[in-house]
Amino acid sequence: MKISFWSVGKSHEAFVKAGVEEFTRRIKHYYPVEWQLLPTPKNTGMLSEADLKKKEGALILNFLQPDDYLVALDERGKHISSEELAGFINQRSNESCKNIVFLIGGAYGLDPTVLERARFTWSLSRLVFPHQLVRLILAEQVYRACTILRNEKYHHK
Secondary structure, three states: EEEEEEEOOOOOOOHHHHHHHHHHHHHOOOOOOEEEOOOOOOHHHHHHHHHHHHHHHHHHHHOOOOOOOEEEEEEEEOOOHHHHHHHHHHHHOOOOOOEEEEEOOOOEEOOOHHHHOOOOOEEOOOOOOOHHHHHHHHHHHHHHHHHHOOOOOOOOO
């Protein structure tokens, strides 16, 4: 099984780049992993919020493969614990899932067409975080889940 992290927007800012790279490197000890940064559509300043989400949604759906297991990060998604995330990843692995895509949307969130395509919608918190920090938190939590599955010392409860 491969883990893919997708994010709409610009490349990693310097203040999170090292952390994202470190946790991504650590995840590679458990699963193949990659980052895909999807560019925002051109002329975004000329688009309404709805039109921008629609264009981003079309781009995302175009990149997805039919058998990708899409996890949409959205503030209205389900809250889960680190242990539940570990169980979720383990269950996808046991189901012979080829690729889990964890998707971070653009500045205004995800288009309804993308949310409909998602097999799971996850909220990291009721707090609002900058997209750059969400990338770091996501990578850390997936790494934490991997260590939980292996009963390694990283996660303390």
